[in-house]
Amino acid sequence: MNDMTRLERKVDQKTIKISARDVQVFYGETHAIKDVSVDILDNTVTAFIGPSGCGKSTFLRCLNRMNDTIDICRVEGKIEMDGADIYAKRVDPVQLRAQVGMVFQKPNPFPKSIYDNVAYGPRIHGLASNKAELDEIVEKALRRGAIWDEVKDRLDEPGTGLSGGQQQRLCIARAVATAPEVLLMDEPCSALDPIATAQVEELIDELRRDYSVVIVTHSMQQAARVSQKTAFFHLGNLVEYGDTGDIFTNPEDPRTESYITGRIG
Amino acid sequence: MMEQKHIVSGFDRDLEGIQALIMKMGGMVETEISLAAKSLELRDEELARSVVQSDRQVDNLEEQVDEEAARLLALRSPTAGDLRTVLTVMKIAANLERVGDYSKNMAKRTSILVEMQPVSGAASALRRQARAVELMLRDALDAYIQRDADLAQDVRERDREVDQMYNSLFREFLTHMMEDPRNITACMHLHFIAKNIERMGDHVTSIAEEVIYLVTGARPEDDRPKGDKTSTTPYDPGGEDD
Numbered sequence: 001m002n003d004m005t006r007l008e009r010k011v012d013q014k015t016i017k018i019s020a021r022d023v024q025v026f027y028g029e030t031h032a033i034k035d036v037s038v039d040i041l042d043n044t045v046t047a048f049i050g051p052s053g054c055g056k057s058t059f060l061r062c063l064n065r066m067n068d069t070i071d072i073c074r075v076e077g078k079i080e081m082d083g084a085d086i087y088a089k090r091v092d093p094v095q096l097r098a099q100v101g102m103v104f105q106k107p108n109p110f111p112k113s114i115y116d117n118v119a120y121g122p123r124i125h126g127l128a129s130n131k132a133e134l135d136e137i138v139e140k141a142l143r144r145g146a147i148w149d150e151v152k153d154r155l156d157e158p159g160t161g162l163s164g165g166q167q168q169r170l171c172i173a174r175a176v177a178t179a180p181e182v183l184l185m186d187e188p189c190s191a192l193d194p195i196a197t198a199q200v201e202e203l204i205d206e207l208r209r210d211y212s213v214v215i216v217t218h219s220m221q222q223a224a225r226v227s228q229k230t231a232f233f234h235l236g237n238l239v240e241y242g243d244t245g246d247i248f249t250n251p252e253d254p255r256t257e258s259y260i261t262g263r264i265g
Numbered sequence: 266m267m268e269q270k271h272i273v274s275g276f277d278r279d280l281e282g283i284q285a286l287i288m289k290m291g292g293m294v295e296t297e298i299s300l301a302a303k304s305l306e307l308r309d310e311e312l313a314r315s316v317v318q319s320d321r322q323v324d325n326l327e328e329q330v331d332e333e334a335a336r337l338l339a340l341r342s343p344t345a346g347d348l349r350t351v352l353t354v355m356k357i358a359a360n361l362e363r364v365g366d367y368s369k370n371m372a373k374r375t376s377i378l379v380e381m382q383p384v385s386g387a388a389s390a391l392r393r394q395a396r397a398v399e400l401m402l403r404d405a406l407d408a409y410i411q412r413d414a415d416l417a418q419d420v421r422e423r424d425r426e427v428d429q430m431y432n433s434l435f436r437e438f439l440t441h442m443m444e445d446p447r448n449i450t451a452c453m454h455l456h457f458i459a460k461n462i463e464r465m466g467d468h469v470t471s472i473a474e475e476v477i478y479l480v481t482g483a484r485p486e487d488d489r490p491k492g493d494k495t496s497t498t499p500y501d502p503g504g505e506d507d
Contacts, residue, residue, distance in 0.1 A: 221342055248344045250482030260344045262276060263269040 017042040017182060017212040018063060023077035025058055025067065032058050034236040036077075040182075040229075045204060045213045047223035047244065050233035051259065056216050059233065060184050063214065064100035065093045081182070098125050101175035105187035107167030109159030109174070114151050117159040117170055118142060121178040137177060145173025146203045165196020172203060176211075183207060185215040189222065201226050220260050224248050232256045276341050283333045283354050284410075287361075290326040291406040294361045295399055297323065297368040298465065302395035304372055305458070306388040308379045316372035323365035330358040349482065353475040357409070360468040360475075364402070367461040367468075371395075374454045381451045384441055387434075391458055394430040397423070398465045405472045409479070417476035420469065421490065427466035428492025434459040435495045463493055 018040040025033035033055045040046050040063075048056035058067070065086065067073040079086050086096055098121065109117050118138045121127075128134035138155075142148040147169040151162070159170050168188060175183060185204070189197040204226050207213055217223050223230055224244060231241040232255075240247065240256045251257045258264045271277045297316055304312035334355045337343060343351050401420050408416035438452040438459070478484050 220344065224344070249348060251345050257345045258269055261347045262271050262273060264272075 015042040016040070017081065019078075019080045019083075020059075020062075021078040021080075023059070023062060023075065023079060025055070025062060025076075026074045027070070028072040032236055033062070036233075036238045038231060038238055038241055040212055040214060042212045043208055043210075044229055045208050045215060045227040046229040046231065047227035048214065048216045048231050048233060049218075049220060049223050049259070050239075051264070052218075054233040055236040056231075056233045057186055059238075060186055060214060060216050063182070063184055064097045064102055066097075066102065068093055095125075098178040099180050100182040100184060101178065101180035103168070103171050103175050103183065103185045103188045106191050107164055107171050109162070109167050109170050111158065111160055113156045114142075114159045114162070114170060115155040118174050118177045121174060125178055127178065141173040141177035142170075144176045144207070145169045146199065146206070147173060163196070165192050165199060168192060168196065168200055169203065172200070172207075176207070180211065182212045182214065185213065187216055187218060190218065197222070220248075232259060234259065276343075276347075279333070279337050279341060280343075280347065280350060283330060283337060283351070286326060286330050286333065287354050287357055288406065288410065290323060290330065290358060290361050291402065291409075293319065293323050293326070294365045294368070295402055295406075297365055298395050298399045298402070301368040301371040301375070302392040302399075305375045305378065306392045308375070308383070308388075310376050310379050313372040313375040313379075317369050320365050320369040323362060327358045327362040330354060346479075349479050353409075353479045356475050357472050360471045363468045364398075364465045367465045370461055371458050374458055378451060378454055382447070384438075384448060384451050384455060387438070387441075387452075387455045390430070390434060390437075391455065391462065394427060394434070394459065394462045395465075397427050397430065398462055398469060401427070401466060401469045402472070405469050405476065408473065408476045412476075412480050414477050414480040417473040417480070418485070420473040421477075421485070424466045424470040425490045425492040427463055431459050431463040431493055432495060 016039045019038075020040075021037050023033055023036045024031065036055075036059060048060060050056045061067050062075055062079060063086075067075055075087065081100070085091070086100075110120060112120070115138055118141050119134055122134060122137050128137055139148065139152075142151060147166055150166060151157075151170075159167065162170060168191070172183075172188075188204075189200050192200065201222065204213055204215065208228075215223075215226065227244045229241070230244045230247040232239045232247065232251075232253075234255050240251060240253045242252075247256065248260060251260065255264070297319060300312055301316045303309070304316060334351050337351050341347075401423050404416055405420045407413070408420065435456065438456045441448045442452045474485055
């Protein structure tokens with residue numbers, strides 16, 4: 001039984017999905033990310049932890065070029081997905097964000113029906129050629145989001161009428177509807193109650209089979225529960241990156257130890 | 266180990282509290298060993314009885330440590346060095362409890378042995394062996410408080426000396442029994458005491474290993490040094506010490 005849990009937790013895929021090298025991020029004069037190099041593995045949940053303002057969300061947003069939308073933000077260094085530079089000129093950021101989906105802190109369903117929330121992405125990316133295909137994509141995504149059974153009889157109702165936990169799972173379904181390869185989650189459970197949090201965490205573990213998942217979380221316990229790899233950020237530096245089990249029992253850097261044991265904020 | 270304080274100061278108080286319990290327990294067990302061996306050498310039945318009595322407090326302390334540790338795990342979710350502190354505290358408490366039991370057993374046998382003819386030199390040799398374990402325990406507890414893995418490793422190595430003392434006592438008691446069958450009852454009791462002290466050394470060694478784990482995050486990889494060869498060596502009364 002012990003072996004089973006250990007095996008489950010083990011990173012069973014060593015394929016590198018995203019490789020970041022010497023990444024620097026500046027907001028105007030502020031140097032927000034300093035020299036971060038990290039390999040994000042496929043079929044793995046990677047947790048970014050660190051105190052507020054440490055740069056973990058900023059770095060996460062580099063991975064699907066969300067920082068492009070901020071005028072004063074400048075990204076240097078190299079970030080590759082499957083060996084291709086995601087900051088290359090010919091890369092369309094909208095296309096990239098379909099491949100690298102994102103789920104935010106607060107559930108943010110569109111003020112549309114549940115069906116249209118999920119169908120939106122596949123429609124604009126032209127993933128379905130007819131209604132039947134689109135229906136199939138929507139159902140599959142909602143099943144992936146572990147919310148199908150709860151909403152299948154009311155797909156026409158507004159997504160905003162769901163509970164917070166359901167809305168968040170709807171947003172996850174919306175993110176997976178465009179068949180992404182990587183899912184970025186920025187504090188996906190911070191607005192949810194413990195039950196909804198557990199459901200989303202269970203979902204994250206299932207999603208790992210098909211995607212590379214990167215999650216930013218303020219809850220150390222959540223990082224410990226859901227991730228196989230953990231990266232600790234502090235003052236814009238990536239201080240330590242390793243197997244989650246090692247980070248939480250025997251971290252190498254004293255700053256990591258101080259943070260996870262609750263000694264520095 | 267961690268100079269910095271927790272942001273939540275109650276966490277520090279809990280950790281300090283549980284470690285204070287361990288030190289208290291360790292101090293009591295040290296005294297228990299010392300007094301048990303002293304009662305044996307001085308054939309002091311009164312003292313032996315007080316050792317038997319005091320062991321109950323050690324048992325109570327172990328329960329208290331376990332309760333505190335369970336509470337700490339449930340309420341504080343310790344990680345890294347804090348987690349290792351709680352885990353090692355539980356194991357150290359269990360080992361101390363065993364050492365206390367063996368001391369109590371020594372004291373109980375003392376009450377029987379005072380009724381018999383003394384076996385020459387045995388009680389003082391056993392007291393020396395017990396003293397060696399007592400010093401190992403003192404250093405193991407020091408190593409714990411100082412987070413000193415080198416001192417813990419030193420304790421671990423000293424267990425071999427205790428084993429060797431047991432080996433020679435084993436031979437000595439056999440010889441006494443062969444010489445005069447009237448010595449057999451006393452020698453059997455004395456032999457159990459020697460073996461129990463040897464076991465105490467093993468438990469103190471485990472404590473030292475916990476300290477190494479606490480400090481380094483890894484248990485020592487090499488095998489524990491062992492010097493008790495009586496279970497694998499056929500008896501040869503003419504044999505020399507190895």
